[in-house]
Amino acid sequence: MKFSIFVNIASAMLLVRATVAFAPQGVQSTGRSNRSIHNVDSFERPIGNVRLQSSSSSSTDEKLAEFQETASEFFENMGNSIQYRYGLFSSALKEYNFKQSMAITIAGDDYDSEQVQQEIRSIVDSNPCVMFIWESSPSCKKAIQAFDSMGDVTVKIVRLDDPWSEGNKMRAELGKMTGKPSVPSVWIGGEYVGGYDAGVSDQAPGLVTLAFQGTLRPKLQEAGALQ
Numbered sequence: 001m002k003f004s005i006f007v008n009i010a011s012a013m014l015l016v017r018a019t020v021a022f023a024p025q026g027v028q029s030t031g032r033s034n035r036s037i038h039n040v041d042s043f044e045r046p047i048g049n050v051r052l053q054s055s056s057s058s059s060t061d062e063k064l065a066e067f068q069e070t071a072s073e074f075f076e077n078m079g080n081s082i083q084y085r086y087g088l089f090s091s092a093l094k095e096y097n098f099k100q101s102m103a104i105t106i107a108g109d110d111y112d113s114e115q116v117q118q119e120i121r122s123i124v125d126s127n128p129c130v131m132f133i134w135e136s137s138p139s140c141k142k143a144i145q146a147f148d149s150m151g152d153v154t155v156k157i158v159r160l161d162d163p164w165s166e167g168n169k170m171r172a173e174l175g176k177m178t179g180k181p182s183v184p185s186v187w188i189g190g191e192y193v194g195g196y197d198a199g200v201s202d203q204a205p206g207l208v209t210l211a212f213q214g215t216l217r218p219k220l221q222e223a224g225a226l227q
Contacts, residue, residue, distance in 0.1 A: 096175070103181040107172035116173045124187040127156040128225035132174060132185040134161045139196040140184045146196070146207055152227045153220060178204070189223030 085105050092101035124130045129147075133140035147153045160167030160183060175181030178192045179200045186193050186207060193199070194206035210216035220226035 100172075100175045100179075100181050103168070103172045103175050107168040111169050113173060113176075116169050117177060120170060120173060120177065123156070123158060124192075125190045127154075128189060128223040129153065129155045129220060130158060130187040131155055132158045132160055132170065132183060134183050135159055136161070137183050139182075143184045143186065143196040143207055146211070150217065150220070150226065154225045188219045188225065193219070 088109060089101050089105040092104040096104065131140070131143060133143070144155075144157075147155050158170075160171050171181050171183070174185050178185065180195065180198075182195050182198070184195050186195060192204050193210060194204040197206050197208040199205040199209065205213075207216060210219065217226060
């Protein structure tokens with residue numbers, strides 16, 4: 001239901017934007033149903049001593065026809081895109097929760113899932129501590145501040161928002177690997193430990209819980225991330 005509402009709102013917004021973007025100059029909506037879109041049917045212009053009468057309706061009609069053709073193609077592509085995304089979401093929802101299904105839908109399916117997971121595995125296995133983040137995320141900022149407050153901690157930061165096109169794929173695969181597509185996704189010694197203040201299990205409860213348990217610093221030291 002939530003996704004259907006989202007699709008309807010997105011479609012309406014795209015309709016308005018497309019109408020404004022594709023409308024040819026000289027063809028504007030006035031909000032008055034009886035007003036003609038042709039403000040000037042014809043005009044006269046002098047060439048030397050000869051006055052020639054030219055019609056603007058032909059040029060405007062050509063622009064309008066071009067607009068209609070372009071808009072038709074745009075909405076056909078938009079419809080196909082929405083149908084494609086909805087198909088991905090419906091399929092993912094059979095296996096995953098809403099949040100993970102949305103991550104999969106945003107990422108699309110035009111990439112090698114296994115290859116992306118191998119890339120993630122390579123990153124977390126070759127660094128003592130790794131955080132996958134969005135730069136603007138409040139939780140990610142808090143996690144970075146928490147590590148900074150601990151002193152000399154070596155943390156590899158992997159931004160999933162630079163670029164989004166690649167980060168969205170990683171986020172979807174991180175969710176499949178850990179059961180949680182949220183950021184930050186924190187890994188210590190090659191193992192997923194949760195996010196900032198939440199996790200998925202007793203073994204991966206998040207940084208805050210690990211800190212209160214007194215196990216965060218030992219984990220970092222054992223992994224070689226804290227001197």
